Amino acid sequence: MLTYLANPARFMAFSAWAAPLFFGLAVIAFAVGLPWALAFSPADYQQGETVRIMYVHVPAAWWSMGVYAFMGVASFVGLVWRHSLADVAARAAAPIGATFAAVCLITGSLWGAPTWGTWWEWDGRLTSMLALFIIYLGYIALWSAMDDEEKAARLAAILCLVGLINLPIIKFSVDWWSTLHQPASIMRSGGSAIHPSMLGPLLTMAGAYLALFAALLMMNMRAAIFRRRVEAARMRGGEA
Amino acid sequence: MNAFVATFRRDVALMWAGGGALAPLGFFLGATMLVPLAMGPDRALLESAGPPLVWIAAALAVLATLERLFQADLEDGSLDQMMLSPAPLEALVLAKGAAMWCVIGLPLALAGAPAAIALQAPPSLVPAIVLSLALGTAAFIGVGLIGAAVTAGVKRGGVLIALIVLPFFAPPIIFGSAVAGGDEVGAALSILAGCALAALALGPIAAAAALRLQAE
Amino acid sequence: MNAFVATFRRDVALMWAGGGALAPLGFFLGATMLVPLAMGPDRALLESAGPPLVWIAAALAVLATLERLFQADLEDGSLDQMMLSPAPLEALVLAKGAAMWCVIGLPLALAGAPAAIALQAPPSLVPAIVLSLALGTAAFIGVGLIGAAVTAGVKRGGVLIALIVLPFFAPPIIFGSAVAGGDEVGAALSILAGCALAALALGPIAAAAALRLQAE
């Protein structure tokens, strides 16, 4: 599948129908997930209604890390096999991942105010998540600071791979430091510790974020490929 | 090995001549002057804010030197010559990092001793603070090599470097300040040593890969 | 006048392309992250240490850009051309300072607004804080021009500049923090304006004199 799509022409043909499809899926999943999460799921016996922020917060946290992992894979492929489509994919994913990270940070602090009594605390998880956000910003800034796209792609890929170290730190920060933040309750060895009535809307929202990511990623990639083609055509015109 | 030593020696000489050893002095004076100015004359506040200042000074001194570390080599053609050496580029990058540590990291770590005493840290903690600073600056430099190499082609990349390396400066700062605070000194020191080792192992490899691209 | 505008425009373009606009964001995020990390999670401490952070970030962002301001012009031969312009060198130096203020000082001042709010300054103080930062960065830059010109011939003069200009950064920082603290805002602002005016009047003259010597 991936090797098949690695050809830009085939990718363009595939994404021409896949991007709208994923977009549609995202819309449906949000249409189901949001009301379910915000209105029909039970309030928490401890946290009350504020628990509903979770359905926005947790998927954003998961996918901000997921997107970074995806960029890591794409960067590795771009660096080792010099595959330009992988470079395009990594670059196109970054702003989406940065947005997810921002959503996680913002909803996290909104949630923190009522439950912990503070917007922000320099605990391990919060700090490492902020670090992820800044790594995203640095990655994007590096891309835009250079005008030679090929070089920019390779350098950004190196940076992205180095930044992968942060992912396990985020994941395990709650276990390594005793902190304010909740330890893993859904994805942990020994089964999930969350009530099924909350798990349903949560997973739906996670699916919605994923579909949205896939749709936006393909749209960004298509735009980048179009821009490249136009530039190449202009260069060829300039030479003649 | 020869090439490593030659690179190390030249970089030490150049940084020294360029005022490298002034870094701790300058930043130290600057920080101990600026911060109280900005914070007002509250002694208690200063005393708790004090030890972290050395860490911030260390991070900033490393940051200030990073921008030109490889950019100068790229602009004057020295990088080409480094790539023609029998020594692997990784080793030469490590030599430059080692030189930077000797001229900037080590003096800063030593400056940590008077700083800690001036800010009335318990004397028994002073060796640990100096050691933590020595390890922390090594970690900063290891990570910084990557940032410097990746941005070597960008003019006035100083701010870009800051953005790129700061997230990686966080762990050493967190554990370093823990040492200054006196909690779980042993554990914090071994984590710092781990950070420094990891940064010094990874840094030269990633930086050398980036520099090979810069030379194109 | 034309030469002033031309120099201003080119410097704005070059600094912008070199990540100038990122400076406030980068340093700001950096400093606001580093300091609490180093100081540990003591909230009371942070809140009193907070507002001065904006000032320190501003001083450091200016400092970081100063090093290469004239050094680059000296190394690539642009300084020779500046001296052949019908406009006096002082005016061109001022143009470079103005460009720096627009690309670095102004965004930093604006970044002061959210920063002040985040650190729970009273909303009524926010305009005064932004204004004080705008004046303060102008003063920093005026003084900084001199430091940058005097050290233009020195490689890696970054630390040297810091040593030279930091004492002169003290007055704006003192009065600027007074504004953030809310005491005697009016008086502090007019003193800040005085500092900025004096620095911008003196800076270009002294800097131009130093640059004429550098070109020899």
Add this chain to the structure above:
Amino acid sequence: MSASGPFQDKPALRVESLTLSRGERILVRALSFDAGAGEYVEVRGGNGSGKTTLLRALAGFVKPRAGKIAVEGAEEPTLALHYVGHLNGLKGAATAYAHAQHWAGLFGASAARRDGALARVGLTAQAELPVRVLSQGQARRLALARLVLAPRPIWLLDEPAAALDARGREMLSALIEAHRADGGLVVAAVHDALGPEPSQTLTVTA
């Protein structure tokens, strides 16, 4: 008719017993010469003999240790001259066109001249490239574009043909000839003859 032309003020350089030094070393000792409108003066000498130092002194950058340099027919000497030295005075991140634009402002040149200058030195195709990617010779041509861009009577050129190809050198020597015909004055430090017949040759031996 070489001394007629657009430079009504008839530029002239008068140098009297000029002594120049670098560090403790004296490079030029008691040099005197006069050069007027339409002249082309070649400065010769081995590596490190002091050609660059002499030109920089004529430009007013280096202060003489003794002696006098006078620029006649110009109120402000620095406004009467162009200096193209070993360093091109370029910024890698800016395009060639941005440089032309900047210099037009810096030296007070008209928009028409600005737009013609790049074509004159053969950089039309490179106008929108950042200077960083230009080849060595292209960068040199861009530095020479300053001469065309803002008309000034005295040109001080330090190895102006460095890195130029054969066509570039022809272009340069045509520029110099045209400048002389306009009543300008050219002083160039060279290792090889540039082409135009020098009206006098100064030899620097340190």
Add this chain to the structure above:
Amino acid sequence: MSASGPFQDKPALRVESLTLSRGERILVRALSFDAGAGEYVEVRGGNGSGKTTLLRALAGFVKPRAGKIAVEGAEEPTLALHYVGHLNGLKGAATAYAHAQHWAGLFGASAARRDGALARVGLTAQAELPVRVLSQGQARRLALARLVLAPRPIWLLDEPAAALDARGREMLSALIEAHRADGGLVVAAVHDALGPEPSQTLTVTA
């Protein structure tokens, strides 16, 4: 007997249908050539035609867009060659002697060679000056000292005579002849003939 001499491994460059580009622009298209011990190859072409790009590709700095470059008789190509490009690779704050010392370490040269190199390029008197104050031609000579300092079979020279005076150019052509006699191989991009008779001439036209 040109192929005898200290380079027992008889260096040879084999270039096969090499294509090089900068940005989107193709500079060298399907170039093939062979050069062996004792040869002197001149690369010709106008400003911006791609000479520098070609030499940097031969040095291994620029990755070819297509085609192959093989260095025979050397295990590690980068250890078989010297590159002297437009940039001299010097640090202004260090002395000429400090540079020789640094390169001796970097390239693994003996102390005797290190001390002879500066004299060979005529910089004995300047050995203790910081490079910042050297004249343009003196700096170029210092860069050329690398060739003498560490013997390597392949020399890639990009306008090596830039800024050299007449004696400097003689010295350079003597260096090249001696290197050929030792069985070395020289590839030089030039605008003017350097002196030695080229065994082949490559013309780059982009």
